[in-house]
Amino acid sequence: MTDIKTYGFPQELIPAEGPALPARVTAVFKGRWQLITPEGQRYAALKTKEYIYDGGEEFPTTGDYVLALPAPGDWQIVRTLPRKSFFSRLDGWHGTEQAVAANMDVVFAVQSLNENFNLKRLERYLTLCWNSGAKPVVLLTKADLPGDRGRMIGEAESIAGEAPVIALSSRTGEGMERLSPYLAPGATAAFLGSSGVGKSSLINALAGEDIMSVSGVREYDSAGRHTTTHRQLLLLKSGALVIDTPGMRELGMWDAGDGLAAAFPDVEKYLGQCRFSDCKHESEPGCAIKAALESGGLDPGRWESYRLLNSESERSRHAARMKQGQPSRTLAKARRQERKYKGKNFPGAY
Numbered sequence: 001m002t003d004i005k006t007y008g009f010p011q012e013l014i015p016a017e018g019p020a021l022p023a024r025v026t027a028v029f030k031g032r033w034q035l036i037t038p039e040g041q042r043y044a045a046l047k048t049k050e051y052i053y054d055g056g057e058e059f060p061t062t063g064d065y066v067l068a069l070p071a072p073g074d075w076q077i078v079r080t081l082p083r084k085s086f087f088s089r090l091d092g093w094h095g096t097e098q099a100v101a102a103n104m105d106v107v108f109a110v111q112s113l114n115e116n117f118n119l120k121r122l123e124r125y126l127t128l129c130w131n132s133g134a135k136p137v138v139l140l141t142k143a144d145l146p147g148d149r150g151r152m153i154g155e156a157e158s159i160a161g162e163a164p165v166i167a168l169s170s171r172t173g174e175g176m177e178r179l180s181p182y183l184a185p186g187a188t189a190a191f192l193g194s195s196g197v198g199k200s201s202l203i204n205a206l207a208g209e210d211i212m213s214v215s216g217v218r219e220y221d222s223a224g225r226h227t228t229t230h231r232q233l234l235l236l237k238s239g240a241l242v243i244d245t246p247g248m249r250e251l252g253m254w255d256a257g258d259g260l261a262a263a264f265p266d267v268e269k270y271l272g273q274c275r276f277s278d279c280k281h282e283s284e285p286g287c288a289i290k291a292a293l294e295s296g297g298l299d300p301g302r303w304e305s306y307r308l309l310n311s312e313s314e315r316s317r318h319a320a321r322m323k324q325g326q327p328s329r330t331l332a333k334a335r336r337q338e339r340k341y342k343g344k345n346f347p348g349a350y
Protein backbone atom coordinates (compact mmCIF):
# COMPACT_ATOMS: atom_id res chain seq x y z
CA MET A 1 0.00 0.00 0.00
CA THR A 2 1.27 3.45 -0.91
CA ASP A 3 0.11 6.34 1.24
CA ILE A 4 -1.00 8.77 -1.41
CA LYS A 5 -0.66 11.67 1.05
CA THR A 6 3.12 11.29 0.97
CA TYR A 7 2.76 12.36 -2.67
CA GLY A 8 1.08 15.56 -1.63
CA PHE A 9 -2.47 14.34 -2.21
CA PRO A 10 -4.69 16.44 0.09
CA GLN A 11 -6.62 14.53 2.72
CA GLU A 12 -9.83 16.43 1.95
CA LEU A 13 -9.84 15.25 -1.67
CA ILE A 14 -9.60 11.56 -0.80
CA PRO A 15 -12.94 9.95 -1.58
CA ALA A 16 -14.70 8.28 1.32
CA GLU A 17 -15.51 5.23 -0.77
CA GLY A 18 -14.75 3.65 -4.14
CA PRO A 19 -14.86 2.42 -6.73
CA ALA A 20 -12.53 5.19 -7.97
CA LEU A 21 -9.24 5.61 -6.08
CA PRO A 22 -7.23 8.78 -5.52
CA ALA A 23 -4.04 9.09 -7.57
CA ARG A 24 -1.47 11.66 -8.61
CA VAL A 25 -0.16 12.02 -12.16
CA THR A 26 3.62 11.54 -12.15
CA ALA A 27 4.13 11.74 -15.93
CA VAL A 28 2.17 12.01 -19.15
CA PHE A 29 3.03 10.11 -22.30
CA LYS A 30 1.10 9.99 -25.56
CA GLY A 31 -2.39 9.04 -24.46
CA ARG A 32 -1.04 7.31 -21.36
CA TRP A 33 -0.81 8.66 -17.84
CA GLN A 34 1.66 7.43 -15.25
CA LEU A 35 0.06 7.47 -11.82
CA ILE A 36 1.04 6.91 -8.25
CA THR A 37 -1.93 5.19 -6.63
CA PRO A 38 -2.67 3.53 -3.28
CA GLU A 39 -1.62 0.33 -5.07
CA GLY A 40 1.70 1.74 -6.27
CA GLN A 41 2.68 2.93 -9.74
CA ARG A 42 0.11 2.30 -12.44
CA TYR A 43 -0.60 3.47 -15.97
CA ALA A 44 -3.96 4.78 -17.07
CA ALA A 45 -6.02 6.09 -19.96
CA LEU A 46 -8.77 8.69 -19.76
CA LYS A 47 -12.33 7.45 -19.56
CA THR A 48 -13.84 8.59 -22.83
CA LYS A 49 -17.25 9.44 -21.53
CA GLU A 50 -16.08 11.97 -18.94
CA TYR A 51 -13.26 13.47 -20.94
CA ILE A 52 -14.47 13.37 -24.53
CA TYR A 53 -18.23 12.90 -24.85
CA ASP A 54 -19.33 14.88 -21.84
CA GLY A 55 -16.18 16.95 -22.19
CA GLY A 56 -16.48 18.33 -18.68
CA GLU A 57 -13.15 17.22 -17.31
CA GLU A 58 -9.87 19.06 -17.85
CA PHE A 59 -7.17 16.79 -19.27
CA PRO A 60 -4.83 15.88 -16.43
CA THR A 61 -1.22 17.00 -16.51
CA THR A 62 1.83 16.15 -14.43
CA GLY A 63 1.12 16.85 -10.78
CA ASP A 64 -2.65 16.59 -11.09
CA TYR A 65 -4.76 14.85 -8.48
CA VAL A 66 -7.21 12.50 -10.17
CA LEU A 67 -9.69 9.76 -9.44
CA ALA A 68 -9.08 6.53 -11.32
CA LEU A 69 -10.86 3.22 -11.65
CA PRO A 70 -8.59 0.25 -10.97
CA ALA A 71 -8.32 -2.42 -13.66
CA PRO A 72 -6.08 -5.41 -14.28
CA GLY A 73 -4.31 -3.58 -17.15
CA ASP A 74 -4.39 0.18 -17.60
CA TRP A 75 -6.55 2.01 -15.11
CA GLN A 76 -9.14 4.56 -16.20
CA ILE A 77 -9.00 8.17 -15.07
CA VAL A 78 -12.52 9.46 -14.47
CA ARG A 79 -11.96 12.83 -12.89
CA THR A 80 -9.42 15.65 -12.62
CA LEU A 81 -9.71 17.12 -9.13
CA PRO A 82 -9.55 20.88 -8.49
CA ARG A 83 -6.07 22.36 -8.73
CA LYS A 84 -4.41 24.61 -6.20
CA SER A 85 -2.03 25.90 -8.85
CA PHE A 86 -1.47 25.39 -12.54
CA PHE A 87 1.32 26.51 -14.85
CA SER A 88 0.54 26.85 -18.54
CA ARG A 89 2.01 28.53 -21.56
CA LEU A 90 0.98 29.24 -25.12
CA ASP A 91 1.42 26.36 -27.52
CA GLY A 92 2.62 28.58 -30.36
CA TRP A 93 2.00 25.93 -32.99
CA HIS A 94 -1.67 25.30 -32.19
CA GLY A 95 -2.41 28.67 -30.63
CA THR A 96 -3.84 26.89 -27.59
CA GLU A 97 -3.03 26.59 -23.93
CA GLN A 98 -0.43 24.02 -23.01
CA ALA A 99 -0.53 22.65 -19.50
CA VAL A 100 2.89 22.22 -17.96
CA ALA A 101 2.33 21.23 -14.34
CA ALA A 102 -0.32 21.33 -11.64
CA ASN A 103 -0.55 21.57 -7.87
CA MET A 104 2.89 23.02 -7.18
CA ASP A 105 3.61 24.98 -4.01
CA VAL A 106 6.71 26.52 -5.54
CA VAL A 107 7.88 27.15 -9.08
CA PHE A 108 11.60 27.56 -9.58
CA ALA A 109 12.36 29.82 -12.53
CA VAL A 110 15.84 28.61 -13.42
CA GLN A 111 18.52 30.47 -15.38
CA SER A 112 22.27 29.91 -15.34
CA LEU A 113 24.90 32.51 -14.56
CA ASN A 114 26.39 32.50 -18.04
CA GLU A 115 25.16 33.47 -21.49
CA ASN A 116 21.81 31.89 -20.69
CA PHE A 117 21.08 34.72 -18.25
CA ASN A 118 18.40 36.96 -19.76
CA LEU A 119 16.27 39.48 -17.88
CA LYS A 120 13.50 39.72 -20.48
CA ARG A 121 13.06 35.97 -20.38
CA LEU A 122 13.05 36.04 -16.60
CA GLU A 123 10.23 38.61 -16.62
CA ARG A 124 8.27 36.30 -18.90
CA TYR A 125 8.80 33.32 -16.59
CA LEU A 126 7.90 35.32 -13.51
CA THR A 127 4.66 36.55 -15.06
CA LEU A 128 3.47 33.03 -15.79
CA CYS A 129 4.83 31.74 -12.48
CA TRP A 130 2.84 34.33 -10.52
CA ASN A 131 -0.23 33.50 -12.54
CA SER A 132 0.14 29.80 -11.73
CA GLY A 133 -0.88 30.43 -8.13
CA ALA A 134 2.35 28.87 -6.81
CA LYS A 135 5.16 30.83 -5.16
CA PRO A 136 7.86 31.80 -7.66
CA VAL A 137 11.55 31.60 -6.71
CA VAL A 138 14.38 32.56 -9.08
CA LEU A 139 17.29 30.13 -9.19
CA LEU A 140 20.54 31.29 -10.75
CA THR A 141 22.59 28.16 -11.34
CA LYS A 142 26.26 27.40 -12.03
CA ALA A 143 27.46 29.97 -9.52
CA ASP A 144 30.82 28.18 -9.67
CA LEU A 145 31.47 29.46 -13.21
CA PRO A 146 33.73 32.48 -13.59
CA GLY A 147 31.88 35.61 -14.64
CA ASP A 148 30.19 38.73 -13.40
CA ARG A 149 27.75 36.95 -11.13
CA GLY A 150 27.37 39.96 -8.82
CA ARG A 151 25.96 42.04 -11.64
CA MET A 152 23.63 39.28 -12.85
CA ILE A 153 22.30 38.59 -9.35
CA GLY A 154 21.72 42.32 -8.82
CA GLU A 155 19.87 42.65 -12.12
CA ALA A 156 17.70 39.63 -11.37
CA GLU A 157 16.85 41.04 -7.94
CA SER A 158 15.91 44.38 -9.48
CA ILE A 159 13.10 42.78 -11.49
CA ALA A 160 12.15 39.84 -9.26
CA GLY A 161 9.90 41.85 -6.94
CA GLU A 162 8.70 39.61 -4.14
CA ALA A 163 10.24 36.49 -5.62
CA PRO A 164 13.44 35.47 -3.79
CA VAL A 165 16.61 35.17 -5.91
CA ILE A 166 19.00 32.34 -5.04
CA ALA A 167 22.41 31.85 -6.63
CA LEU A 168 23.66 28.31 -6.28
CA SER A 169 25.74 25.53 -7.76
CA SER A 170 24.84 21.87 -7.87
CA ARG A 171 28.50 21.20 -8.65
CA THR A 172 30.01 22.75 -5.51
CA GLY A 173 26.90 22.67 -3.32
CA GLU A 174 27.09 26.42 -2.76
CA GLY A 175 23.67 27.89 -1.93
CA MET A 176 21.88 24.52 -2.07
CA GLU A 177 20.81 24.80 1.57
CA ARG A 178 18.71 27.83 0.65
CA LEU A 179 16.29 25.54 -1.17
CA SER A 180 15.27 23.61 1.94
CA PRO A 181 12.53 26.04 3.11
CA TYR A 182 10.72 25.32 -0.17
CA LEU A 183 11.17 21.57 -0.02
CA ALA A 184 9.29 20.46 3.08
CA PRO A 185 7.87 16.91 3.11
CA GLY A 186 4.74 16.79 0.95
CA ALA A 187 5.49 20.11 -0.78
CA THR A 188 5.72 20.14 -4.58
CA ALA A 189 8.26 22.21 -6.51
CA ALA A 190 8.53 22.45 -10.29
CA PHE A 191 11.78 23.37 -12.05
CA LEU A 192 11.25 25.45 -15.19
CA GLY A 193 13.82 26.97 -17.52
CA SER A 194 15.74 26.61 -20.77
CA SER A 195 17.56 23.43 -21.69
CA GLY A 196 21.01 23.11 -20.19
CA VAL A 197 20.56 25.45 -17.22
CA GLY A 198 21.00 22.52 -14.83
CA LYS A 199 17.47 21.65 -13.64
CA SER A 200 18.08 17.90 -13.58
CA SER A 201 21.52 18.45 -12.01
CA LEU A 202 19.85 20.35 -9.17
CA ILE A 203 17.33 17.56 -8.66
CA ASN A 204 20.11 14.97 -8.58
CA ALA A 205 22.02 17.05 -6.05
CA LEU A 206 18.90 17.32 -3.88
CA ALA A 207 18.19 13.61 -4.22
CA GLY A 208 21.79 12.70 -3.42
CA GLU A 209 21.78 10.28 -6.35
CA ASP A 210 21.48 10.38 -10.12
CA ILE A 211 17.77 9.91 -10.60
CA MET A 212 17.55 12.07 -13.73
CA SER A 213 19.97 11.93 -16.62
CA VAL A 214 22.05 15.01 -17.17
CA SER A 215 23.63 16.25 -20.34
CA GLY A 216 27.22 15.04 -20.53
CA VAL A 217 28.45 17.83 -22.74
CA ARG A 218 30.39 20.83 -21.50
CA GLU A 219 28.59 24.03 -20.59
CA TYR A 220 29.40 26.08 -23.64
CA ASP A 221 27.65 23.78 -26.07
CA SER A 222 25.07 22.28 -23.75
CA ALA A 223 22.25 24.67 -24.59
CA GLY A 224 19.42 23.31 -26.67
CA ARG A 225 20.31 19.64 -26.19
CA HIS A 226 17.09 18.74 -24.39
CA THR A 227 18.36 15.96 -22.19
CA THR A 228 15.13 15.69 -20.20
CA THR A 229 12.39 14.69 -22.60
CA HIS A 230 9.24 14.59 -20.49
CA ARG A 231 7.90 16.11 -17.31
CA GLN A 232 8.37 13.86 -14.32
CA LEU A 233 7.19 14.13 -10.74
CA LEU A 234 9.58 12.50 -8.27
CA LEU A 235 9.48 11.87 -4.54
CA LEU A 236 12.77 12.74 -2.86
CA LYS A 237 13.99 10.84 0.19
CA SER A 238 13.50 14.04 2.18
CA GLY A 239 9.76 13.76 1.46
CA ALA A 240 9.56 16.69 -0.98
CA LEU A 241 8.12 16.28 -4.46
CA VAL A 242 9.88 17.74 -7.45
CA ILE A 243 8.78 18.09 -11.05
CA ASP A 244 11.61 18.03 -13.58
CA THR A 245 10.69 19.49 -16.96
CA PRO A 246 12.36 19.54 -20.36
CA GLY A 247 13.92 22.87 -21.27
CA MET A 248 11.47 25.20 -22.95
CA ARG A 249 12.65 26.77 -26.18
CA GLU A 250 10.20 29.59 -25.86
CA LEU A 251 7.72 30.61 -23.29
CA GLY A 252 4.73 32.07 -25.10
CA MET A 253 2.31 34.06 -22.98
CA TRP A 254 -0.92 32.35 -22.28
CA ASP A 255 -3.60 34.51 -20.64
CA ALA A 256 -1.40 35.95 -17.90
CA GLY A 257 -4.37 36.73 -15.67
CA ASP A 258 -3.26 38.16 -12.35
CA GLY A 259 0.36 37.24 -13.12
CA LEU A 260 1.19 40.53 -14.83
CA ALA A 261 0.12 42.65 -11.89
CA ALA A 262 2.12 40.48 -9.49
CA ALA A 263 5.22 40.44 -11.68
CA PHE A 264 5.06 44.16 -12.47
CA PRO A 265 3.96 45.97 -9.29
CA ASP A 266 6.17 48.92 -10.34
CA VAL A 267 4.05 49.35 -13.49
CA GLU A 268 0.75 48.35 -12.01
CA LYS A 269 0.79 51.09 -9.40
CA TYR A 270 0.43 53.74 -12.13
CA LEU A 271 -2.30 51.96 -14.08
CA GLY A 272 -5.76 53.35 -13.46
CA GLN A 273 -4.21 56.68 -12.45
CA CYS A 274 -4.52 58.29 -15.90
CA ARG A 275 -7.10 61.02 -16.50
CA PHE A 276 -8.95 58.95 -19.09
CA SER A 277 -9.97 55.49 -18.10
CA ASP A 278 -9.34 54.24 -21.65
CA CYS A 279 -5.92 55.92 -21.85
CA LYS A 280 -3.61 54.21 -24.35
CA HIS A 281 -0.61 55.78 -22.62
CA GLU A 282 0.57 57.36 -25.86
CA SER A 283 -0.20 61.04 -26.22
CA GLU A 284 -3.27 61.54 -24.05
CA PRO A 285 -3.15 64.42 -21.58
CA GLY A 286 -3.00 63.49 -17.92
CA CYS A 287 -1.32 60.13 -18.58
CA ALA A 288 0.16 58.80 -15.35
CA ILE A 289 2.42 56.34 -17.14
CA LYS A 290 3.92 59.05 -19.32
CA ALA A 291 4.45 61.25 -16.30
CA ALA A 292 6.11 58.40 -14.38
CA LEU A 293 8.40 57.65 -17.31
CA GLU A 294 9.39 61.31 -17.53
CA SER A 295 9.99 61.73 -13.82
CA GLY A 296 12.04 58.52 -13.68
CA GLY A 297 9.52 56.84 -11.36
CA LEU A 298 8.98 54.11 -13.92
CA ASP A 299 11.77 52.33 -15.77
CA PRO A 300 11.20 52.48 -19.56
CA GLY A 301 12.51 48.93 -20.03
CA ARG A 302 9.98 47.62 -17.51
CA TRP A 303 7.16 49.48 -19.23
CA GLU A 304 8.22 48.04 -22.56
CA SER A 305 8.27 44.49 -21.14
CA TYR A 306 4.89 44.98 -19.53
CA ARG A 307 3.35 46.24 -22.77
CA LEU A 308 4.74 43.37 -24.78
CA LEU A 309 3.66 40.66 -22.34
CA ASN A 310 0.28 42.29 -21.88
CA SER A 311 -0.41 42.41 -25.60
CA GLU A 312 0.68 38.79 -26.02
CA SER A 313 -1.58 37.83 -23.15
CA GLU A 314 -4.49 39.76 -24.70
CA ARG A 315 -3.97 37.93 -27.96
CA SER A 316 -4.07 34.54 -26.21
CA ARG A 317 -7.13 35.59 -24.27
CA HIS A 318 -8.83 36.51 -27.52
CA ALA A 319 -7.81 33.22 -29.14
CA ALA A 320 -9.18 31.32 -26.16
CA ARG A 321 -12.45 33.19 -26.43
CA MET A 322 -12.80 32.37 -30.10
CA LYS A 323 -12.00 28.71 -29.52
CA GLN A 324 -14.16 28.06 -26.53
CA GLY A 325 -17.04 30.31 -27.43
CA GLN A 326 -17.18 31.80 -23.98
CA PRO A 327 -15.69 34.89 -22.42
CA SER A 328 -12.28 34.17 -20.96
CA ARG A 329 -13.25 36.13 -17.89
CA THR A 330 -15.55 33.26 -17.03
CA LEU A 331 -12.71 30.82 -17.58
CA ALA A 332 -10.41 32.80 -15.37
CA LYS A 333 -13.07 32.98 -12.71
CA ALA A 334 -13.76 29.28 -12.93
CA ARG A 335 -10.08 28.62 -12.48
CA ARG A 336 -9.85 30.93 -9.50
CA GLN A 337 -12.75 29.13 -7.91
CA GLU A 338 -11.12 25.81 -8.66
CA ARG A 339 -8.11 26.93 -6.71
CA LYS A 340 -10.19 27.65 -3.69
CA TYR A 341 -11.23 24.09 -3.12
CA LYS A 342 -9.67 24.00 0.33
CA GLY A 343 -12.15 23.19 3.05
CA LYS A 344 -14.93 22.53 0.56
CA ASN A 345 -16.87 19.36 0.40
CA PHE A 346 -16.07 17.18 -2.52
CA PRO A 347 -18.40 14.47 -3.69
CA GLY A 348 -15.87 11.76 -3.04
CA ALA A 349 -17.50 8.62 -4.31
CA TYR A 350 -17.37 8.62 -8.02
Ligand SMILES: Nc1nc2c(ncn2[C@@H]2O[C@H](COP(=O)(O)OP(=O)(O)OP(=O)(O)O)[C@@H](O)[C@H]2O)c(=O)[nH]1
Pocket (backbone or CB within 6 Å): 141, 142, 143, 144, 145, 168, 169, 170, 171, 172, 193, 194, 195, 196, 197, 198, 199, 200, 201, 202, 213, 214, 215, 216, 217, 218, 219, 222, 225, 226, 227, 228, 229, 245, 246, 247, 248
Ligand atom coordinates in the same frame (compact mmCIF):
# COMPACT_ATOMS: atom_id res chain seq x y z
N1 LIG B 1 29.63 24.41 -13.90
C1 LIG B 1 28.44 23.86 -13.62
N2 LIG B 1 27.83 23.11 -14.54
C2 LIG B 1 26.63 22.59 -14.25
C3 LIG B 1 25.99 22.85 -13.01
N3 LIG B 1 24.79 22.23 -13.02
C4 LIG B 1 24.69 21.61 -14.22
N4 LIG B 1 25.80 21.82 -14.97
C5 LIG B 1 26.05 21.29 -16.31
O1 LIG B 1 25.12 21.83 -17.22
C6 LIG B 1 24.77 20.87 -18.22
C7 LIG B 1 23.25 20.72 -18.32
O2 LIG B 1 22.75 20.21 -17.09
P1 LIG B 1 21.32 19.52 -16.99
O3 LIG B 1 21.07 19.28 -15.55
O4 LIG B 1 21.21 18.36 -17.92
O5 LIG B 1 20.37 20.68 -17.53
P2 LIG B 1 18.77 20.70 -17.68
O6 LIG B 1 18.32 22.05 -17.29
O7 LIG B 1 18.17 19.55 -16.96
O8 LIG B 1 18.59 20.51 -19.25
P3 LIG B 1 17.33 19.87 -20.07
O9 LIG B 1 17.02 18.56 -19.44
O10 LIG B 1 17.84 19.73 -21.47
O11 LIG B 1 16.21 20.85 -19.97
C8 LIG B 1 25.50 19.59 -17.82
O12 LIG B 1 26.66 19.48 -18.61
C9 LIG B 1 25.83 19.80 -16.36
O13 LIG B 1 26.98 19.09 -15.97
C10 LIG B 1 26.68 23.66 -12.05
O14 LIG B 1 26.21 23.95 -10.93
N5 LIG B 1 27.89 24.15 -12.43
Ligand SMILES: [Mg+2]
Pocket (backbone or CB within 6 Å): 199, 200, 201, 212, 213, 214, 227, 228, 244, 245, 246, 247
Ligand atom coordinates in the same frame (compact mmCIF):
# COMPACT_ATOMS: atom_id res chain seq x y z
MG1 LIG C 1 17.02 18.03 -17.55
Ligand SMILES: [Zn+2]
Pocket (backbone or CB within 6 Å): 274, 279, 280, 281, 282, 284, 286, 287, 288, 289, 290
Ligand atom coordinates in the same frame (compact mmCIF):
# COMPACT_ATOMS: atom_id res chain seq x y z
ZN1 LIG D 1 -2.10 56.71 -19.58
